Amino acid sequence: MSATIAERLAARIYEILGAVPDPEIPVISVVELGIVRAVRAGVPAVVVITPTYSGCPATVAINKAVRAALDDAGLRDVVVKTELSPAWTTDWISDSGRAKLLAYGIAPPETTAERRARRDAAPAICPQCGTGRTAEISQFGSTPCKALWRCLECAEPFDRFKCI
Amino acid sequence: MAHDLAVRLGDDALILGHRLSEWCGHAPTLELDLALTNIGLDLIGQAQLFLGLAAAAEGEGRDADALAYRRTEDAFQNCLLAEQPNGDFARTIARQFLFSAWQELLLRRLADAADQEIAAIAGKAVKEVTYHASFAAGWVVRLGDGTAESHQRMIAGLDWCWRFTGELFEDGCAALRTEWDARVDKVLAQAGLDAPEPVRGITGGRRGRHSEHLGHLLAQMQYLPRAYPDAVW
The missing domain is CATH 3.30.300.130 (Fe-S cluster assembly (FSCA))
Known part of the structure; x- marks a missing residue:
């Protein structure tokens, strides 16, 4: 009871x-x-x-x-x-949290398992157009948890969650 | 023992964190302004945790703020490297590179320490510091392997900082030396830089014997809480 x-x-x-x-x-x-x-x-x-x-x-x-x-x-x-x-760790961000971040314009972090499977860090997915053709502008961004990236296709800058 | 360690770790983080905050609005580019101040923010957060632990272990009713804002320079136990003035961007990068590489090795060990409170803070902080170390190493390579001007400035920055590195391996940290040397040598080789010539080291920070720079730093950092002891956020 x-x-x-x-x-x-x-x-x-x-x-x-x-x-x-x-x-x-x-x-x-x-x-x-x-x-x-x-x-x-x-x-x-x-x-x-x-x-x-x-x-x-x-x-x-x-x-x-x-x-x-x-x-x-x-x-x-x-x-x-x-x-x-x-x-x-960013692994604790839930799936629904990741989906909401992406919709809000912030590229969610890869999980440790995803990173291990690939053996290195992959480029962020552009939250605007969905391409993986992106580049890091700055390792540090607007808050301690984010880095600054830009899309090489649609040219939009965007925040990415650092993977820790 | 654990208390002294917490004070040293806290003071290193606090003093270097404050130094980095001095770059706010002055860094060569906006991205670097964000980077240096974010590293400073991580360090000040770590300082809060370590000094909070030290204050609690002391049992005299002080807190992290009291240790940060109400001690005179002879009570600070930070390494001399942390208090060195920023100089130009290359010197700041040299200081960060040498310090973060050491701090990462130390925190990685402490994350498995018997003292669970130290281990918890170290386990958290090491993730942040790993990022700082990779940022600083990246810039050592960029400046060292850049233009004739940036190369020269990187050499000057390393030369300035080098005499303070011996102190990092005092007080139970001697075992970190080999791995630190290997890491530093690898990055310098990548940057096309020679390791600075061995110099007679300067030490004393861990025993409260500081350079004049620390007094000036504290005068600025401690002014408000000393002038207005009742001030709260």
């Missing part, structure tokens, strides 16, 4: 946090970005989140937004905890 309640609470928390957008890339939620690592049942229940980059300024905003969303849903006693290990 209690396991069922714990499961229902965890599902509810995921549903609530699934509506919390990333402050920098508001088309995806913090759950899709893979920074909500776990919901641990117990008294109190604990939501474990993990930062993307050590110095990402969005981390503070994310902590506040997660806290506020839980409070608004009446879950004031649920604890929010930050854990660093294992370190966040």
